[in-house]
Amino acid sequence: MISPLSLDDSYPACAQFASIGLASRRFHSALFNHEEGRNGRGEYPDDSAATGSRLVSQLNVHAPVGSTVELEQRPYGPGSTREESEAIADRASVVDDRILLIDELPVQSPFSVKIMFDRFRALAHDWDRFAYVVDLTEAKRPNPETRAALKAQILDISPRVTHLAVAVGDNLLMRAMARLFAYGMGLTNVTIHATRAEAIEETRRAMGR
DSSP, rough: OOOOOOOOOTTHHHHHHHHHHHHHHHHHHHHTTTTTTTSSOOOOOOSSSSHHHHHHGEEEEEEEEEEEEEEESSSTTTTTHHHHHHHHHTTEEEETTTTEEEEOOOOOHHHHHHHHHHHHHHTTTTTTTEEEEETTTTOOOOOHHHHHHHHHHHHHHHGEEEEEEEEOOTOHHHHHHHHHHHHHTTSSSEESSSSSSHHHHHHHHHTTT
């Protein structure tokens, strides 16, 4: 459904993969040492967070990377293992310059929402404006606590979003809910699609690609 990794010919492949690996390692280090801080004083140096858009935009990333853990269809919380948290974070990725993807979990939770949007922000760190795709084809309706967490995260990024494309499969209820939820967050440039591939194609078109 999604094309393989697409590399910029002007940028050596080995350097590109080294860059994305560095971004991933920095993100995971920041994620799992959040309480202590990288410098041991409860704060992070300026270069300690994942600088995803500077590094990862050299690649066309269509699938989660960095973890081989298979997540179960259940809500995940703070008791999740490091590997599980990494696998959740990896569901936020870059598909093209200034275009991101959130591959939503079948069962969401406030914890998983925070983990994915932390990664999302790291990847979009250097972009004033961007578009993104949300794949809800496997997602179930979130509970009230999770909807509140989603609302807070989306409201925070909405001023920077130029286009949102949502993949919902054949679920007519999810289609209606996704559009209403997005409009409620102030996102008016929204398109709904049956598949992730269609959503990515429309997002690229909206971005003038």
